Every structure is written in C-alpha cells, then in structure tokens.
Amino acid sequence: MKSKSENYFDQVFQVVKLIPRGKVTSYGAIANYLGLKSGARMVGYAMNASHGEKDVPAHRVVNRNGVLTGKHHFSSPKEMEELLEKEGVVVEDDQVLDFETVFWDPSKYLL
DNA sequence: ACCCTGACGCGTC
DNA sequence: GGACGCGCCAGGG
Numbered sequence: 001m002k003s004k005s006e007n008y009f010d011q012v013f014q015v016v017k018l019i020p021r022g023k024v025t026s027y028g029a030i031a032n033y034l035g036l037k038s039g040a041r042m043v044g045y046a047m048n049a050s051h052g053e054k055d056v057p058a059h060r061v062v063n064r065n066g067v068l069t070g071k072h073h074f075s076s077p078k079e080m081e082e083l084l085e086k087e088g089v090v091v092e093d094d095q096v097l098d099f100e101t102v103f104w105d106p107s108k109y110l111l
Numbered sequence: 112a113c114c115c116t117g118a119c120g121c122g123t124c
Numbered sequence: 125g126g127a128c129g130c131g132c133c134a135g136g137g
Contacts, residue, residue: 008133009134026119026120027118027119027120028119028120028121031119031120036132037131037132038131038132038133039119039120039121039131039132040118040119040120041117041118041119041120041131041132041133042119042132042133043118043119044117044118044119045117045118045132045133045134045135046118046133047118048117048118048134048135049134049135050118058118061118062118063118063119063120064119064120068118069118069119070118071118072118073118
C-alpha cells in the first residue's frame with residue numbers, strides 16, 4: 001500500500017482511460033466529475049503519477065483553456081500535439097482548435 | 112525529517 | 125480587463 005491517495009489517483013486514471021479517441025477533456029472537468037474539492041490541481045498531480053500507466057492517454061487532458069499545458073512532460077514536447085492530431089484533434093500553437101467541439105465532458109457523456 | 116516545487120481553476124483586487 | 129493569491133497533495137533533493 002503506497003497511500004490512500006492512490007485511491008483518487010486511480011479514479012482519475014479510470015476517467016482518463018475512458019476518454020474517446022479524438023476527444024479531449026480538461027483537468028477541471030475530471031475533478032468536477034469526481035467531486036474533488038481540491039479541484040483540478042489534484043488531477044494534475046494524478047497525471048504525474050500516470051507515467052507508469054500505459055492505458056492512460058494523458059495527452060487527451062488539457063487545461064480549461066484547451067492549452068497543452070503538460071506537453072513538456074512527455075518524452076518529447078511535440079509528442080502530445082502529435083498524438084492529438086494523429087487522433088483527429090487539430091492543435092495549433094499548443095492549443096486545441098474547436099475545443100468545445102472536441103471537448104468530452106465526463107459528467108455529461110459519462111453516466 | 113524539512114523545504115520546495117509542480118500537468119489547475121476560480122475568486123478578488 | 126489584467127494580475128495576484130489561495131486551496132490542496134505528493135514526490136524528490
């Protein structure tokens with residue numbers, strides 16, 4: 001047992017794993033869906049731990065602005081936008097275009 | 112064992 | 125309308 005926090009870490013991982021291909025979501029949306037009082041911050045920390053998780057597409061998680069904030073955490077800064085564009089998500093200047101269109105809200109699409 | 116920093120978001124000034 | 129601070133947790137040096 002590492003710690004109890006791993007519990008909510010796992011919660012975040014589950015949701016991220018469920019993000020459909022070609023869609024993106026925001027840290028806040030996940031936090032809101034999980035009801036994390038601390039907010040998006042915890043989601044961010046959780047993503048940090050998602051490094052070992054192979055099934056966690058962290059590249060589909062952006063901030064509320066649609067900006068690829070965590071791109072620098074990948075093997076290569078370009079990897080995130082490449083992965084997204086590969087899935088059909090248009091990214092320009094580290095920002096997701098048509099963010100509302102490709103936005104996938106867990107609490108809305110996930111019951 | 113302590114100090115620091117870090118994938119966010121929102122309310123206020 | 126822009127800038128700043130707060131809240132919260134964990135892992136690393």
